Amino acid sequence: MSAASPTARRGLATRAVLYAILALFAIVYLMPLYVMLTTSFKTLEEIHQGNMLALPGQWTLDPWREAWGSACIGLECNGVHGYFFNSIKIVVPAVLISGLLGAFNGYVLTKWKFRGHKIVFGLMLFSCFIPFQIILLPMARVLGILHLANSTGGLVLVHIVYGIGFTTLFFRNFYASFPDELVRAAQLDGAGFFTIFFRILLPASVPIIVVTIIWQFTNVWNDFLFGVSFASGDSAPITVALNNLVNSSTGVKAYNVNMAAAMVAAVPTLIVYILAGKYFLRGLMSGSVKG
């Protein structure tokens, strides 16, 4: 505990320095977000003349309107809104299905152990850490064969498959500490496999469900590699659209529109983080395996 921290009781000057350093770091960490936000409310003219750190002299919502509805990405000039909805179409089923599979897997791997359960878990766990470059080539071919290339459906499949490892890890570690006695007692009462899961384990799983949903949501929403590899054009997710907008726009660079589009891409995960940071952190920590 911090009570034992050797510098916990120090003079006023030391503490002032301490707070100053921490505040300085906080400013450095907030700076890019601040610059992104203020730039997105400025006119291009002001960006070229004014200071990056200054607040907008004349606030304007036009960059946001343009980013959402009329900025040119590739040949089409409809803004990022279509891609934003693509991301939602990908995220919702991918998170729910991979989460459900993970919950069942975790349940079986802890409460219905069989010979080789450790190997199964090990294989699933390792799949979390593979560099996805190793599956890009065959996946592109398989999606082509399944007629899922360049579709949001294809990306849903990809995210489910490569999400199972993490969701299984979360639920397995959570159920490992769930008392076996309760399961055994229910079994003696004649409760079956699904009854035990839905009546006994699931109601107690709210925290890990939240952790899993947040983790998967953030990962899938922020994905770029799968999106850029398997979905071009109309079916691309928001991250791919943002990158295309920012890095391949010809002519005058509309920094304010770029920043507004970046904010559009960032807002969903930021909101989740602000509302449920505790669960986000728990996911991160379990993601680094200590669980």
Next chain:
Amino acid sequence: MSNASPERDGGARERLQRWLPKLVLSPSCVLVLFFVYGFIAWTSYISFSDSGMMPDYTWVGLHQWSRLWTSWTWGIALHNIWVFGLLYIVSCIVLGLILAILLDQRIRAEGVLRTIYLYPMALSFIVTGTAWQWFLNPGLGLEKTMHDLGWQSFSFNWLIDSNMAIYTVVIAAVWQATGFVMAMFLAGLRGIDGEMIKAAQIDGAPAWKIYARIIIPQLRPVFLSAVVVLAHLAIKSFDLIVAMTGGGPGNATAVPATFMYSYAFSRNEMGIAAASAVFMLAVIAALIIPYLYSELREPRS
């Protein structure tokens, strides 16, 4: 079911109950076996085949591997990932540890500060890259700001300087991940037994000595976790480089992940792309498997 005699019904149900767990697990197993391990096998085979634009299953031995190893761009990519990885891991750990120690001094606004340090982790690398590309923009970003503030000679054009561009990616990547490393260290600090520290305090040991001799050595498992997690993130890094520099100027910020992508999807050299992917997997496996093994072997009870 209800028509069957109670006895037969019971037997079938019992058998079903016995198989149900494995039945429920099997879709995931099939998916993982096919899409992960089957694909790894396929890509590995392709790296020894004559594949170019289309898969060609003719065995050519180490041909693609030697083409990979003599590729100029691959040399740059390997060099960059060393520089990037090393700086990224060391900076994140040093900064993360410092922040964790500072935050562990009964700071009043700890919750708020932690939230601020950690929020970049919730952002997409593409957003981070876009933001930093703008922030470090040679014409309008930091450089101009410094000029406006009166520092006329200030110059910062790393983003378009082939020799320096990789360092801008390091800056953005460190900004994004430090909060996470800090959280890991903070959790480690909170788990340290206070007895030894109190004893040392009574002996009159200065604070820095207590940290150097007692506290930091006890954080060894956190260091290990942090290095493994950061190294594996570094090897996989792709998005941030694409968003910030596009691998440029020229090839200056190419890394294995961007190399693989461009050989697979723009240059249509499947064989070389597969070889580079297998190489990445091998490095990560060498790092992750011993780590997972030691983590999972620890008794849970």
